[in-house]
Amino acid sequence: MAKVTPGGRLQQNKLLRSMCRARSRGVPLQYIIGDQPFGDLQILCRRNVLIPRAETESFTVHASKLILKRLDEHPEVTNPQPLRILDLCSGTGAIALLLHALLANKIKQMTILGIDISSTAVTLASKNLEHNLHHGFLLDRARTEVHFRQGNVLSNHDSNFPHVDKVLHEFPGFCNQSGLGCDVLISNPPYIAPNSFWDGTTGRSVRIYEPKLALVPSLETDANMEEHIRQEDVFYHDIFQSAMRLGAKLIVFECGSYAQACRVVGICEDIAGACARREELAFHIVSSSGLEPGTHISGSGPCAIIIERSMASEA
């Protein structure tokens, strides 16, 4: 370790004091020290981008196991072409990057695309890709296999940002002769209801310092207006429609509570029913406090919805 000069020590103390002061004001630890471990990765965290949560880490690991299980059971399904994974509302890029880290040893070729509406998030996600490559937490392949783009996940025709479909047209992996497609769709969209943002269930530190854009869905969407879908559920509605359009074989959603998960499953079943594809899909809800099947699902903790397309329908 380098010798600390008296001046350097003074500087250090000053820095430490300012960090402690920031923490005492409630600034999230990850914004102060600048990163958060996520699996074996180190994810940089900056203001205006949501800090990845431990629950999301568990769900991502779980998703990677499901992907590998599917490939084991049916090696012929995706082998000829690279596995295509779409991460919507990617934020720091934590999910996309961790999936690459977990799958790269087992899968020869992949394309992982993270899409977020915030340009700050997209920039940070690309930085995280570089950062983890630099530290050797990701294989070099990740440089060409993981991408982040700015885009709109909702179908509210906001012309400021290109819609997911338009972004996908750029990527030959997701776009072939038969149209757009992807194998796995994973998303941790904003899922907090406007009233529970203010009623005390949302942490003060989260409310003040983390971006509201990534926490509470905005008001003006078609689904919200026409189909009487609760504001906190609109992302799932629009993302599931995209998933159906893209023919995703595995869909993983994180949502805020078991009650929300049940509501979202209902919404998704309606959409699938409308395209006469309800029978192809199997829905499961898993809780973050124990991903073993059969564990009791607690009411208030976040849950993940796993939607799998049966193998028979793919043939």
Add this chain to the structure above:
Amino acid sequence: MLRPLSLPPILSSYAKTALPLRHFTLTSFVSSKQLPPRLKINDADLTVSYLKGSGPGGQKINKTNSAVQLIHKPTGLVVKSQATRSRSQNEKIARELLADRIEELQKGDQSRVAIKADRARKQKASASKKTRRKYRELEQNREQEAESGKAEDKHHSTEHKEQQPEQVQ
């Protein structure tokens, strides 16, 4: 958050090995007698749970709830780790701890932990034997010098000799 975080030495040493930050080591230290490999735990025998307070989580809360608890169903052993800020690293640490515990239970003296402890004890014993030998030799040298050099001061030097071992220890 504000309470000082002190880890038991065994945990902190695990934490260091588990951190991904140290991605290179200069020494590839392989002892002549390698430790037996760690016991593999069957995933089906494990209950993994992530401990946190009750109430909402996820996007609503940003607490470091990275503690992991493992229950080994056949033996009923429970192991918990919150050594690092990362859930998956804590799980790795907890798995290692649990594997060691189970092995200790099954094999007793022949377990990895027991062998490791035994080796450390032997090493310590030989080290202290070496220091004792070293000081004994020093002592003998001084005695000889005293005898040959100052024969008249004999009484004083023996007194000095008696005090010496206490100072060394």
